[in-house]
Amino acid sequence: xxxxxxxxxxxxxxxxxxxxxxxxxxxxxxxxxxxxxxxxxxxxxxxxxxxxxxxxxxxxxxxxxxxxxxxxxxxxxxxxxxxxxxxxxxxxxxxxxxxxxxxxxxxxxxxxxxxxxxxxxxxxxxxxxxxxxxxxxxxxxxxxxxxxxxxxxxxxxxxxxxxxxxxxxxxxxxxxxxxxxxxxxxxxxxxxxxxxxxxxxxxxxxxxxxxxxxxxxxxxxxxxxxxxxxxxxxxxxxxxxxxxxxxxxxxxxxxxxxxxxxxxxxxxxxxxxxxxxxxxxxxxxxxxxxxxxxxxxxxxxxxxxxxxxxxxxxxxxxxxxxxxxxxxxxxxxxxxxxxxxxxxxxxxxxxxxxxxxxxxxxxxxxxxxxxxxxxxxxxxxxxxxxxxxxxxxxxxxxxxxxxxxxxxxxxxxxxxxxxxxxxxxxxxxxxxxxxxxxxxxxxxxxxxxxxxxxxxxxxxxxxxxxxxxxxxxxxxxxxxxxxxxxxxxxxxxxxxxxxxxxxxxxxxxxxxxxxxxxxxxxxxxxxxxxxxxxxxxxxxxxxxxxxxxxxxxxxxxxxxxxxxxxxxxxxxxxxxxxxxxxxxxxxxxxxxxxxxxxxxxxxxxxxxxxxxxxxxxxxxxxxxxxxxxxxxxxxxxxxxxxxxxxxxxxxxxxxxxxxxxxxxxxxxxxxxxxxxxxxxxxxxxxxxxxxxxxxxxxxxxxxxxxxxxxxxxxxxxxxxxxxxxxxxxxxxxxxxxxxxxxxxxxxxxxxxxxxxxxxxxxxxxxxxxxxxxxxxxxxxxxxxxxxxxxxxxxxxxxxxxxxxxxxxxxxxxxxxxx
Numbered sequence: 001x002x003x004x005x006x007x008x009x010x011x012x013x014x015x016x017x018x019x020x021x022x023x024x025x026x027x028x029x030x031x032x033x034x035x036x037x038x039x040x041x042x043x044x045x046x047x048x049x050x051x052x053x054x055x056x057x058x059x060x061x062x063x064x065x066x067x068x069x070x071x072x073x074x075x076x077x078x079x080x081x082x083x084x085x086x087x088x089x090x091x092x093x094x095x096x097x098x099x100x101x102x103x104x105x106x107x108x109x110x111x112x113x114x115x116x117x118x119x120x121x122x123x124x125x126x127x128x129x130x131x132x133x134x135x136x137x138x139x140x141x142x143x144x145x146x147x148x149x150x151x152x153x154x155x156x157x158x159x160x161x162x163x164x165x166x167x168x169x170x171x172x173x174x175x176x177x178x179x180x181x182x183x184x185x186x187x188x189x190x191x192x193x194x195x196x197x198x199x200x201x202x203x204x205x206x207x208x209x210x211x212x213x214x215x216x217x218x219x220x221x222x223x224x225x226x227x228x229x230x231x232x233x234x235x236x237x238x239x240x241x242x243x244x245x246x247x248x249x250x251x252x253x254x255x256x257x258x259x260x261x262x263x264x265x266x267x268x269x270x271x272x273x274x275x276x277x278x279x280x281x282x283x284x285x286x287x288x289x290x291x292x293x294x295x296x297x298x299x300x301x302x303x304x305x306x307x308x309x310x311x312x313x314x315x316x317x318x319x320x321x322x323x324x325x326x327x328x329x330x331x332x333x334x335x336x337x338x339x340x341x342x343x344x345x346x347x348x349x350x351x352x353x354x355x356x357x358x359x360x361x362x363x364x365x366x367x368x369x370x371x372x373x374x375x376x377x378x379x380x381x382x383x384x385x386x387x388x389x390x391x392x393x394x395x396x397x398x399x400x401x402x403x404x405x406x407x408x409x410x411x412x413x414x415x416x417x418x419x420x421x422x423x424x425x426x427x428x429x430x431x432x433x434x435x436x437x438x439x440x441x442x443x444x445x446x447x448x449x450x451x452x453x454x455x456x457x458x459x460x461x462x463x464x465x466x467x468x469x470x471x472x473x474x475x476x477x478x479x480x481x482x483x484x485x486x487x488x489x490x491x492x493x494x495x496x497x498x499x500x501x502x503x504x505x506x507x508x509x510x511x512x513x514x515x516x517x518x519x520x521x522x523x524x525x526x527x528x529x530x531x532x533x534x535x536x537x538x539x540x541x542x543x544x545x546x547x548x549x550x551x552x553x554x555x556x557x558x559x560x561x562x563x564x565x566x567x568x569x570x571x572x573x574x575x576x577x578x579x580x581x582x583x584x585x586x587x588x589x590x591x592x593x594x595x596x597x598x599x600x601x602x603x604x605x606x607x608x609x610x611x612x613x614x615x616x617x618x619x620x621x622x623x624x625x626x627x628x629x630x631x632x633x634x635x636x637x638x639x640x641x642x643x644x645x646x647x648x649x650x651x652x653x654x655x656x657x658x659x660x661x662x663x664x665x666x667x668x669x670x671x672x673x674x675x676x677x678x679x680x681x682x683x684x685x686x687x688x689x690x691x692x693x694x695x696x697x698x699x700x701x702x703x704x705x706x707x708x709x710x711x712x713x714x715x716x717x718x719x720x721x722x723x724x725x726x727x728x729x730x731x732x733x734x735x736x737x738x739x740x741x742x743x744x745x746x747x748x749x750x751x752x753x754x755x756x757x758x759x760x761x762x763x764x765x766x767x768x769x770x771x772x773x774x775x776x777x778x779x780x781x782x783x784x785x786x787x788x789x790x791x792x793x794x795x796x797x798x799x800x801x802x803x804x805x806x807x808x809x810x811x812x813x814x815x816x817x818x
Contacts, residue, residue, distance in 0.1 A: 045753035052151040053121030093121040108135035153179040180754035243779040247272030292334030321355040331367040402444035426464040449495035475528035501632040513563035542608035558593035562633040595625040612815040712737040
């Protein structure tokens with residue numbers, strides 16, 4: 001064999017320029033997303049896929065010398081150059097082989113015949129036939145070519161590939177595309193012809209059909225597809241589910257690429273038992289600093305609407321809350337950022353039809369901020385600097401319950417905050433001006449009446465002085481002065497709930513004061529802690545255990561606040577961290593008196609690489625004077641001299657086992673107030689978790705809050721491979737005290753190299769905000785996916801341990817462990 005080393009201008013290099021055009025076409029023109037070669041099936045499915053070899057840039061690659069090997073070379077000046085026998089051309093990572101290659105130096109035509117092989121590190125192309133090309137026109141033609149994309153299972157075949165117009169226009173005849181391994185072609189997409197203009201965004205395929213094994217199942221006279229990473233107007237894949245309340249539920253989205261910075265998705269959702277719903281999502285970004293989404297749903301006439309359907313009936317009047325079956329939702333989300341991010345605006349607004357209390361339960365829309373059956377409608381603006389910020393918000397709520405008390409609206413709230421860090425102190429100024437209004441226009445009969453309103457001004461300068469700040473121990477003091485002024489208006493026709501809450505049980509008098517109410521309270525806090533550590537024999541003798549005692553003293557004098565209404569305040573959930581807070585209540589309407597000492601102890605264990613493997617923490621507060629401030633005057637005064645004893649524990653016992661436990665124990669009554677725990681095992685694809693939670697008097701009656709039962713719920717979730725290509729998953733949650741199943745889910749997925757099928761069944765108790773009686777709901781999900789082509793069905797491609805009502809959570813609060 002003879003070898004020649006040639007400059008990059010030598011004519012034989014043209015045969016290398018042909019396949020890069022084919023590479024671009026094959027990769028870009030693949031009409032559907034290609035799946036990544038990752039996961040449990042890699043070793044079984046993708047061992048034949050070549051690795052990606054990244055070449056230098058196109059200009060640098062073309063500048064590399066070309067090495068040509070052939071058994072025989074015959075060339076004449078100005079005539080024909082012939083290479084015969086095991087022709088091999090190399091240029092960097094590029095490789096080209098053939099049995100025969102010929103160059104006509106006058107016409108500049110190149111012909112390669114037999115055992116054609118091309119590999120540029122991105123794609124491999126082979127053919128046993130003929131390659132024809134021209135150096136000047138760049139027109140090329142390849143017969144019966146096979147291609148394999150590197151780093152991806154995408155591969156295929158074309159009877160003829162023709163390239164013209166300097167490789168910009170490509171035509172493939174008799175083309176095939178699949179992601180299945182050789183010899184396992186479950187599905188193949190075939191097309192009579194594919195036309196690609198690489199100056200355009202989209203290619204065209206004619207006479208296309210989808211084959212399962214040897215049988216055609218779908219025929220497309222014409223389809224187009226993106227050949228570049230740009231969006232395309234057209235139909236998206238449909239979704240399907242089956243449920244008890246909605247029946248057969250089919251969604252068919254249509255994507256409209258309006259402009260590079262505007263698009264819309266229009267979805268027709270057909271529900272067998274309800275009717276046809278239209279869903280429209282419009283996204284816009286006129287400028288990178290301004291972006292938002294407008295979303296709208298509309299169901300013209302709900303088949304379930306009936307004058308006798310209890311899910312629509314006002315039980316006090318016997319008439320429906322809605323006058324007809326028209327149901328809709330609108331959602332607006334917008335964000336703007338100006339002046340390098342210093343000035344910001346935002347909108348988060350969701351609304352359904354007035355008194356459509358079960359909309360979210362019935363249709364589960366993908367938008368809306370809903371907390372405790374409240375839809376948030378918020379408008380925000382703010383100006384932010386390094387040491388200060390000025391923010392404002394207008395916030396309203398739509399209540400999805402005819403029984404809940406309508407909340408106050410912020411119309412608006414304005415905050416000014418300033419921070420200054422000195423050498424020996426930290427200074428903060430927090431201020432707020434809020435107008436709390438009330439709109440009874442959307443109140444139900446059970447919510448009839450007016451509520452108290454106010455304009456509230458709050459000022460709170462704070463001085464924090466670190467007394468000791470050294471490695472292993474610290475001591476910090478904080479001084480705060482809190483001034484709050486209310487200008488209250490108390491109506492005569494006060495709603496029943498407010499009147500009962502603000503009536504003093506001993507005098508029977510309403511405590512709310514009409515007019516101006518001022519409150520000034522100082523606060524002093526002293527907080528300190530120590531940190532000890534020692535080596536332990538665990539983890540190859542390189543483990544570390546810490547012991548971290550900490551304490552806090554808090555003093556706030558008592559001030560009677562029963563004459564102030566509750567606008568945004570509530571009790572806080574007690575845990576280890578809340579015991580070291582300076583507040584018993586969230587919000588500003590109640591500032592509790594305090595003369596308490598809190599003591600806590602935390603111990604951690606770190607392994608030999610510094611990862612936290614165990615954390616145990618316990619704390620309790622001791623009241624030197626029992627607090628007198630109550631949330632409502634009708635509430636009893638606290639007589640406890642000690643808080644609940646709070647414990648938190650997290651552990652990573654081994655690389656596979658995790659554990660969590662948390663309790664709040666009433667030491668005076670010798671009973672648990674709350675508890676939660678979880679144990680989880682993870683081993684590659686196997687995941688299993690058992691969890692439990694308990695809340696004393698956690699199940700309260702909607703009709704009478706004085707009636708309550710303990711909440712005691714247990715759950716089990718599991719995901720387990722049952723064979724190389726089979727996976728089972730599920731979840732089970734049950735209320736032990738009420739002896740009621742909350743949510744049950746089971747699913748199985750078969751995952752082969754190029755297709756998968758996922759079947760899931762779920763039973764859950766769907767809430768009803770009107771009858772307050774949960775409805776047993778069953779849903780069936782089925783998804784079939786041809787990898788690299790698309791999926792039809794419901795849900796995402798990945799298996800999830802989330803259920804309809806409860807998400808899968810890993811409650812393990814360890815550093816560097818998740």
